[in-house]
Amino acid sequence: MKMDTPSSPAAAAPRRARGRPRKTAGERDDGNRRQELLRAAARLFRQQGFAATSTRDIAAAVGMRSGSPFYHFENKEALLAAVMQEGMQSALRRQTLAVDAAVASATALGHTLGARECLRVLVRSHFEVLLGPDSDFIPVMLYEWRSLSPAQRNEVNALRRDYEAVWVPVLQALHDSGQLSGDPSLARLMIFGALNWSVQWYDERRTATLDDLTQAALLLFLKDPS
């Protein structure tokens, strides 16, 4: 938010470490700094919004000078796009892992995974993605996508379609068995809305856990209360 040039322009003081400590010469940096930038950017973009966050803010957050982020990213927009893509890939990975684990667990018990149980896993995993640790990336994607160029938007949207596609057959099955009413496609949009909106009000210090939220969501959407 302030200062660009160092306070003493001319040579002086034996140059103390700025920001975080330097790596020793041995360890290569293979992209850790890039990751640090992404995490800092995600946090700041979420807190203040993309347009209200300067690249200087992000640089300062990881102990860099104002021009250095542009060594890692072509421009500010590319940084935003990277945050979103990183976030979506991670969310997709997490969702796949959760479903696979649930399927494996059901199989081990000698039955198949019911649609209802599968929805629970998807909802729970989605809340984790939205509200769990490292959960700045997806909220940024949800609320800042209009700041992307059309080309970047298409790339992110492809990942998003993959993520949402997993839900479709589950909701269809629930509809077919009478546990979900109405057009499944509209239902999907509203369900995502109900879940995604939680980033606006959820407070960790609150009493409700992610399991509580999951339970509340299933009670709200599904028909026979079991």
Place this chain on the structure above:
Amino acid sequence: MKMDTPSSPAAAAPRRARGRPRKTAGERDDGNRRQELLRAAARLFRQQGFAATSTRDIAAAVGMRSGSPFYHFENKEALLAAVMQEGMQSALRRQTLAVDAAVASATALGHTLGARECLRVLVRSHFEVLLGPDSDFIPVMLYEWRSLSPAQRNEVNALRRDYEAVWVPVLQALHDSGQLSGDPSLARLMIFGALNWSVQWYDERRTATLDDLTQAALLLFLKDPS
């Protein structure tokens, strides 16, 4: 997005009307310009976001010069706050009118308004506020409140509480009669999420009408499909 000073600085050309036509001397302007500014600001804030919209953009949209919005509003933040307050007051008025009309209509037919029917009216009215004509103000409030100062946020939140308070007894009654499962307070948050999210995906040219959305929402949230 460009130009500040006029193209010909020195005196020239007999000063044609810039932007919209001037009012004739007779009609006082009693605040129409202020209203125009609010509407233009709401539209631009919604399309581009608060931080990405310059006061020059807003001025240009109503045919003013760059400094003139500050004759009507103390600063850019105050303009945002006014958009939100105007929007909330209008939404609250519309909601009250809708409920009152429904109550009157039921009374005229000799019965009282059921909780289910009341929820339908509230949902329908909310969709109108979010997606109907002049629906830029509330989306701006929903998605830009972090740009407000704490004091302004409090004022807007008071109106918001009034708006949401109407829903509480209705949801409680539906819960008591078994048509809504789970903690009504969590249900309310998720229902608002499902509805508010529609500003992200609803497309007027689409087939679904606001009545379709209302129907889908009730089918999704309420238990016995009637």
Place this chain on the structure above:
DNA sequence: CCTACCGATCGGTAGG
């Protein structure tokens, strides 16, 4: 409400 302007900040770059 316009004219004319200011200081601050911002995204980004050349050169090392």
Place this chain on the structure above:
DNA sequence: CCTACCGATCGGTAGG
């Protein structure tokens, strides 16, 4: 990745 810098833009103001 830092130094040193640039052009553009932005919110806001004095004076009429």
